Amino acid sequence: MGLFSKKKAKKEIQPAVEEVKDEELDATGWHAITQAFEKLYPDQKDPRHYGVLIPWRLGGNDPLQGISIYEASDYYHFVTYGFSELYEKEFENKEYSGYGFELTLKLKKAGLSDDEAEIKGICGILQALARETFQHGDIFQPEEYIYTGQKTGMDVKAESKITGFITTLDEAGEIDTPNGKVQFVQLIGMQDQELQAIVDHTYRVHDLLEKLPDTLTDYTRESVI
Secondary structure, X not given: OOXXXXXXXXXXXXOOEEEOOOOOOOOHHHHHHHHHHHHHOOOOOOOEEEEEOOEHHHOOOEOOOEEEEEEOOOEEXXXXXXXXXXXXXXXXXXXXXXXXXXXXXXXXOXXXXXXXXXXXXXXXXXXXXXXXXXHHOOOOOOOOXXXXXXXXOOOOOOOOOEEEEEEEEEEEEEEEEOOEEEEEEEEEEEEHHHHHHHHOOOOOHHHHHHHOOOOOEOOOOOOOO
16 A cells, blocks of 8 residues: 555544443354454453444444454454444445455564553554545555654554554454455554665565564564664
């Protein structure tokens, strides 16, 4: 994708979030996402989940209906609910569900001074990206970049060097749902100089993916270039 413009002030992309428990919903699209992640985390049937206070369809500011956070030993694994069709089929395209994807992110635990605040911070970023899709039709796919021009870190204290993202296919892959296909696109936090190298055509997204030690968003790592 091309350049993506987002508010630079970190506080401006924080959503109003409320921790809620996943309820029994007659939602085949929703359950398909949950089932895909339960395969990765079979011991986590009730992960932490955040929903919005005021739904988008009722004038709320946050398009995603929910974000679940699964917990691995060294990172938090986020997955969104809302880019795809969670309930009945509404989009004309029968091959894909909704916009055809959901976003994920693996936030490294090491180096986090306040896990709860940083988790909510990532939820805010995911909602900000969702607004770009819902308002402007931006589609996120693997091996793309999100360069904001932001110079301050995306962590809640704005102290890290992570200012944007590249994307890759999440290990959850792509699933078939009753509403169509859904691809899980993972965001990986990147530093400004790394993103600028992509913009300047010095590196491709694929090149940086090969240089990274893993696909975690790590607020403390050194640059790979």
